[in-house]
Amino acid sequence: MTDFAVADLTTLTSTSSTPTPSDGSPVDCQPLDCNGLTTREINQALKAIAATGQASVTVLNPTGRHNLAVGLETSMLIRFEGSVGYYCGGLSDHANLDIQGNCGWSVGENLMSGQIIVRGDASANAAATARGGKICVLGNAGARAGISLKGATLIVLGNIGAGSAFMMQQGRMIVCGDAGANLADSIYEGEIFVGGAIASLGADAQVEPLTEADWQMLDRELGDWNVKAQDYAFKKVVCAKQLYNFKPRDFAQENAI
Amino acid sequence: MENPILHTSKTYTPEAIHAIQERAELGRYHIRGFGAFRNVPRLDDLVFLTASLTRLPLEGYREKCETKTMLGTRYAKRPIELEIPITIAGMSFGALSRNAKVALGQAATWMGTSTTTGDGGMLAAEREASAQLVYQCLPSRYGFDPKDLKKADAVEIVVGQGAKPGGGGLLLGQKVNQVVAGMRSLPEGVDQRSPCRHPDWIGPDDLRIKIEELREATDWQIPIYVKMGATRVKDDVKLAVKAGADVIVLDGMEGGTAATQSIFQEHVGIPTLPAIVQAVEALKEIGVYGEVQLLVSGGIRSGPDVAKALALGADAVSIGTASLIAMGCNKPIYVEDYHKLGTEPYHCHHCHTGLCPVGIATQEASLMERLPVEEAATHVANYLQAMVMETQAIARACGKSNVHNLEREDLVALTLEASAMAKLPLAGTDFVMGQ
Ligand SMILES: Cc1cc2nc3c(=O)[nH]c(=O)nc-3n(C[C@H](O)[C@H](O)[C@H](O)COP(=O)(O)O)c2cc1C
Ligand code: SF4
Numbered sequence: 001m002t003d004f005a006v007a008d009l010t011t012l013t014s015t016s017s018t019p020t021p022s023d024g025s026p027v028d029c030q031p032l033d034c035n036g037l038t039t040r041e042i043n044q045a046l047k048a049i050a051a052t053g054q055a056s057v058t059v060l061n062p063t064g065r066h067n068l069a070v071g072l073e074t075s076m077l078i079r080f081e082g083s084v085g086y087y088c089g090g091l092s093d094h095a096n097l098d099i100q101g102n103c104g105w106s107v108g109e110n111l112m113s114g115q116i117i118v119r120g121d122a123s124a125n126a127a128a129t130a131r132g133g134k135i136c137v138l139g140n141a142g143a144r145a146g147i148s149l150k151g152a153t154l155i156v157l158g159n160i161g162a163g164s165a166f167m168m169q170q171g172r173m174i175v176c177g178d179a180g181a182n183l184a185d186s187i188y189e190g191e192i193f194v195g196g197a198i199a200s201l202g203a204d205a206q207v208e209p210l211t212e213a214d215w216q217m218l219d220r221e222l223g224d225w226n227v228k229a230q231d232y233a234f235k236k237v238v239c240a241k242q243l244y245n246f247k248p249r250d251f252a253q254e255n256a257i
Numbered sequence: 258m259e260n261p262i263l264h265t266s267k268t269y270t271p272e273a274i275h276a277i278q279e280r281a282e283l284g285r286y287h288i289r290g291f292g293a294f295r296n297v298p299r300l301d302d303l304v305f306l307t308a309s310l311t312r313l314p315l316e317g318y319r320e321k322c323e324t325k326t327m328l329g330t331r332y333a334k335r336p337i338e339l340e341i342p343i344t345i346a347g348m349s350f351g352a353l354s355r356n357a358k359v360a361l362g363q364a365a366t367w368m369g370t371s372t373t374t375g376d377g378g379m380l381a382a383e384r385e386a387s388a389q390l391v392y393q394c395l396p397s398r399y400g401f402d403p404k405d406l407k408k409a410d411a412v413e414i415v416v417g418q419g420a421k422p423g424g425g426g427l428l429l430g431q432k433v434n435q436v437v438a439g440m441r442s443l444p445e446g447v448d449q450r451s452p453c454r455h456p457d458w459i460g461p462d463d464l465r466i467k468i469e470e471l472r473e474a475t476d477w478q479i480p481i482y483v484k485m486g487a488t489r490v491k492d493d494v495k496l497a498v499k500a501g502a503d504v505i506v507l508d509g510m511e512g513g514t515a516a517t518q519s520i521f522q523e524h525v526g527i528p529t530l531p532a533i534v535q536a537v538e539a540l541k542e543i544g545v546y547g548e549v550q551l552l553v554s555g556g557i558r559s560g561p562d563v564a565k566a567l568a569l570g571a572d573a574v575s576i577g578t579a580s581l582i583a584m585g586c587n588k589p590i591y592v593e594d595y596h597k598l599g600t601e602p603y604h605c606h607h608c609h610t611g612l613c614p615v616g617i618a619t620q621e622a623s624l625m626e627r628l629p630v631e632e633a634a635t636h637v638a639n640y641l642q643a644m645v646m647e648t649q650a651i652a653r654a655c656g657k658s659n660v661h662n663l664e665r666e667d668l669v670a671l672t673l674e675a676s677a678m679a680k681l682p683l684a685g686t687d688f689v690m691g692q
Contacts, residue, residue, distance in 0.1 A: 043473050066466045071474030086466045091403045091474040106457035128457040129398040148456040150442040167452055169442045189444055244447045245430055248284025
């Protein structure tokens with residue numbers, strides 16, 4: 001894989017797409033400091049703050065802790081000042097997270113709607129089995145990004161690791177950098193756009209030409225991050241649909257070729 | 258020549274010849290429903306030593322014999338409280354028709370027990386019919402929805418199934434109609450392969466974090482079960498307990514499925530009998546026996562099976578295939594439709610085709626109509642009631658006022674294999690094979 005330099009994060013943080021509270025109010029309540037609190041207490045506090053109708057909250061010292069902001073049903077913006085562990089925002093019906101650091105495995109797992117921004121790198125399984133909403137990783141994402149994706153959008157401005165989009169079912173992945181080996185193995189449906197090199201495609205995945213509508217969509221999605229789609233040689237990966245149904249190898253046909 | 262002697266190879270039996278020629282046609286493995294067809298050492302190989310002069314029996318009909326069962330007492334604020342020690346196993350909507358799922362829920366509710374969703378998500382009608390519903394979290398996550406999770410009475414993380422431990426699921430295209438495909442976010446008509454690994458965690462250390470995630474999402478209210486197919490039972494049980502499971506669900510190789518490669522059913526995993534014994538030993542070795550409950554399944558058909566599983570140390574059992582048989586699977590009706598599948602009543606294992614003659618394992622509306630919900634539910638409830646009575650009859654004859662008081666001491670083995678696996682004396686001897 002070629003090295004991929006992520007666009008300057010400081011310019012990215014200042015783009016217009018940074019989620020703002022629904023009422024436009026930038027006013028935060030008292031920040032929530034994780035120091036000395038159990039995960040249970042942090043998550044209960046987040047739910048309690050959301051219940052007061054607060055538009056946003058900042059979480060201090062997440063220190064890579066697992067299972068933060070899990071099982072949410074709120075559009076309140078939660079800003080993590082630091083890195084988070086596994087499953088941040090997982091099993092959420094609706095989440096609005098801004099992670100100002102890196103994240104562990106399975107960020108936004110099974111997300112149904114909303115948005116999660118990871119300003120650093122994401123570890124393995126980013127957006128695993130996510131069914132809706134958008135997960136934006138401004139750095140790189142590790143192995144198996146978008147595994148079993150079921151309808152959500154995963155945007156990665158950097159590279160993605162091996163085995164990404166494994167058994168992807170629906171949804172969209174946009175990757176500006178390179179994709180590791182075995183991309184989209186056993187994909188059912190959905191589409192993956194890769195701006196860099198693809199190490200190899202998995203079973204039943206194929207490259208297909210981009211349409212004008214695809215480029216417009218890429219411009220829209222990446223424009224939010226001040227990235228120009230045309231700066232990349234995007235390739236589109238979809239399912240070849242050759243393995244949809246079990247069928248025996250056609251030996252006679254194979255020999256004829 | 259009169260009466261020629263026909264020689265049959267014990268290696269190339271008619272079944273082996275058929276299997277070779279079938280593969281020669283298909284160019285792939287054979288797929289079918291049901292569990293292992295082969296004979297394995299089973300609970301039938303144990304018998305009870307009931308009361309005589311050394312112990313007093315309880316009166317068969319009237320004396321109290323408690324059947325209440327608690328599952329998930331370790332961490333959950335709301336453990337599952339069952340009236341009977343028999344639950345309905347996870348079977349997917351997709352594999353089963355809507356009517357079958359609703360009937361199972363209704364029957365379980367009447368009997369005060371739980372039923373379980375399956376690969377493909379939670380049906381609203383199933384939730385409505387089931388007073389206590391266990392929500393499966395499978396590798397495929399088809400239809401998995403945080404909203405449904407919050408409606409669940411327990412979560413069951415499925416690591417594997419007895420019919421195919423280490424293998425993924427299959428749902429052939431003929432069953433993937435618009436509704437099923439919609440629920441699973443899949444294209445209609447696809448031969449759907451469910452993955453065998455979870456998408457978001459890999460080993461037991463990750464599982465611990467996954468379990469915490471599920472608990473956080475459900476406010477630590479409901480129990481979390483971990484279901485496994487029986488292979489390296491002792492290690493698996495200990496790892497699942499360490500990962501934080503409230504309940505271990507262990508499925509032996511006799512366990513049913515709607516569709517898998519027959520090589521898995523016949524050649525993979527260990528039978529339910531030794532699996533129970535190993536699981537109980539594992540729980541005792543790490544000092545959590547009684548704190549973490551054990552739910553076992555795989556070939557449970559009768560009260561004696563239930564009683565033996567409990568006596569070996571299980572807290573409850575789960576039934577899949579038997580509950581379907583109670584509602585009419587393999588019943589000699591619509592016989593011509595069994596013939597169309599190339600089978601006969603009592604021999605059908607054709608759930609994978611989607612053309613179930615009795616409307617259970619199908620998505621065809623015309624076939625499903627053959628299974629009226631109320632009648633199917635009544636049959637399942639009657640069958641559960643009968644199994645409970647049989648279990649109590651044995652417990653009372655052993656002098657127990659609670660079915661959970663059945664114990665190993667009440668059992669002996671009829672075969673050397675069963676003696677070795679159960680570590681029980683061979684009937685009428687003091688000999689325990691291997692000890
Ligand atoms: C038709 C059918 C569908 C099944 N679907 C599932 C499933 O979706 N998830 C699962 O964990 N087990 C599934 N199983 C396995 C059962 O949960 C259970 O482990 C098994 O049926 C127990 O063995 P028994 O059939 O001998 O009672 C299925 C079994 C059958 C018969
Ligand atoms: S009768 Fe129906 S449920 Fe029973 S084995 Fe045949 S197809 Fe499966």
